[in-house]
Amino acid sequence: MHDTTQTEATSRTTRVLLVDDNEELRELLGGYLTRFNIASEAVGNGAAMRLALAGGHFDAVILDLMLPGEDGLSLCRELRATSDIPILMLTARCEPADRIIGLELGADDYMAKPFEPRELVARIQSILRRVRDGRDTPRDEPPSQLRFADWTLHSVLRQLQAPSGLVVPLSNAEFRLLWAFLERPRRVLSREQLLDAARGRAIEAFDRSIDLLVSRLRQKLGDDSRNPNLIKTVRGEGYLLDVAEIR
Numbered sequence: 001m002h003d004t005t006q007t008e009a010t011s012r013t014t015r016v017l018l019v020d021d022n023e024e025l026r027e028l029l030g031g032y033l034t035r036f037n038i039a040s041e042a043v044g045n046g047a048a049m050r051l052a053l054a055g056g057h058f059d060a061v062i063l064d065l066m067l068p069g070e071d072g073l074s075l076c077r078e079l080r081a082t083s084d085i086p087i088l089m090l091t092a093r094c095e096p097a098d099r100i101i102g103l104e105l106g107a108d109d110y111m112a113k114p115f116e117p118r119e120l121v122a123r124i125q126s127i128l129r130r131v132r133d134g135r136d137t138p139r140d141e142p143p144s145q146l147r148f149a150d151w152t153l154h155s156v157l158r159q160l161q162a163p164s165g166l167v168v169p170l171s172n173a174e175f176r177l178l179w180a181f182l183e184r185p186r187r188v189l190s191r192e193q194l195l196d197a198a199r200g201r202a203i204e205a206f207d208r209s210i211d212l213l214v215s216r217l218r219q220k221l222g223d224d225s226r227n228p229n230l231i232k233t234v235r236g237e238g239y240l241l242d243v244a245e246i247r
Helices: 023-034 046-055 072-082 096-105 117-136 172-183 191-197 209-220
Strands: 004-007 014-019 038-043 060-064 087-091 109-112 145-148 151-154 159-161 231-234 238-241
Touching: 014 023, 014 046, 014 117, 023 038, 023 117, 038 046, 046 060, 046 072, 060 072, 060 117, 072 087, 072 096, 087 117, 096 109, 096 172, 096 209, 109 117, 145 172, 151 172, 172 191, 172 209, 172 238, 191 209, 191 238, 209 231
Parallel strands: 014 038, 014 060, 060 087, 087 109
Antiparallel strands: 004 038, 145 151, 151 159, 231 238
């Protein structure tokens, strides 16, 4: 029998699954979420998570990075391969590389422990609002490819083709980041805008995970980070893609 904690809200508009091996934290968050009409079920590992998801509907999953057995990143990858359910990852580690991996695997947001429970509620509400708005807003069919500075980005294949014809592999986050730049050429995009495009949100003002993503994208574009020609840094504001024409 797996360890679960059930919390029922009087008027349930949202139901989340909390996956964390800290029983005390599960009970604390479950009680706090109830105050905001968020019903929750809490489990302590990946096997229990699968049982819970198979047995009921959830609007979002709150997933701890450090779990016994299967870690949160592998579970995030598994969830994203089979579902578009919103995922908010929790971690006691604050390394930007961990956040980038989480974004690339499809997490919608990332929070570092310790955190204020009220902030968790705000993050859940924000994620669900973005998901709802995205579903309600009709989207134009994206072009099959975009060409810029002799490079070609293929939207269906999610591939970047170099001027030489060589295919340069991109991670999911790198593809979404480049697409965001191409949609707004020669416009400064803040770190928060770019993290949102990469499927996450800015976690703290000093968060530098987007800087690492931009650096990796520059490398794949052959752009010198010390004197870039394509993706330029606008100090104190963000980044812009400096291309004359996109077709």
